Amino acid sequence: MATAQDLINYCETLLQQTSAMFLAGxxxxxxxxxxxxxxxxxxxxxxxxxxxNRLAKLCLPIADTATATPAAAGASVLAPFxxxxxxxxxxxxxxxxxxxxxxxxxxxxxxxxxxARFYPATPAxxxxxxxxxNNAVTLSTYQSLPECTVYGYFLPKPLSNPVQDIDxxxxxxxxRTIAHYMAWMVAQKNVDNTVLAERIVPLGNEWVGGVRExxxxxxQNDTTLEGFFPPESVNxxxxxxxxxxxxxxx
Numbered sequence: 001m002a003t004a005q006d007l008i009n010y011c012e013t014l015l016q017q018t019s020a021m022f023l024a025g026x027x028x029x030x031x032x033x034x035x036x037x038x039x040x041x042x043x044x045x046x047x048x049x050x051x052x053n054r055l056a057k058l059c060l061p062i063a064d065t066a067t068a069t070p071a072a073a074g075a076s077v078l079a080p081f082x083x084x085x086x087x088x089x090x091x092x093x094x095x096x097x098x099x100x101x102x103x104x105x106x107x108x109x110x111x112x113x114x115x116a117r118f119y120p121a122t123p124a125x126x127x128x129x130x131x132x133x134n135n136a137v138t139l140s141t142y143q144s145l146p147e148c149t150v151y152g153y154f155l156p157k158p159l160s161n162p163v164q165d166i167d168x169x170x171x172x173x174x175x176r177t178i179a180h181y182m183a184w185m186v187a188q189k190n191v192d193n194t195v196l197a198e199r200i201v202p203l204g205n206e207w208v209g210g211v212r213e214x215x216x217x218x219x220q221n222d223t224t225l226e227g228f229f230p231p232e233s234v235n236x237x238x239x240x241x242x243x244x245x246x247x248x249x250x
Contacts, residue, residue, distance in 0.1 A: 048178060057155075107130060215231070
């Protein structure tokens, strides 16, 4: 199983840096021998998480389930996505179904879910329907305090140290794409370094190309996934603009 260190190694190789690479870190300002405010590997892991999360939202479905209970009986919000976390430590990003016990709730539009005439509570006082606000799961009128099971697509398990295994849903090509994202971020951070600045465009192109290739494979296997991963998110993704500035010699 690949680890976070594999992503870091790939990133450093793309940038032709050593394992002691300091370019990703945030110096304290106390000189070369002083400690970093943000160590290089810490920042690289942050970008690794950012890259894998962007893939999960754009083109990499990670199916999982989680349970959630409202903060209070009858609360209109079941929970924000950030609080709906699976047993595998994955955070919800796109809900597809909600159930209470063996009963599946009806999926509704947010604009109507609060109207009890459309979605009255069940005889047991439980909600009949659910909706998504794109950052939270909401419930129709009810009086109980139900434990709900939320099904859907989740973000990968976050990476917190280099020896940690990568989420098994992230295959070798996704790992390659994430490493290019990390290297792209490092290059942009160090745009004043002329050697790294020249890598910004090719690294950005590799990231965008990887996302589009993963998306193409996704839709080729199952076109119904377009409903959860709209093509506009990928096709309209702004790619790096290749611009060559010519400075006339005097």
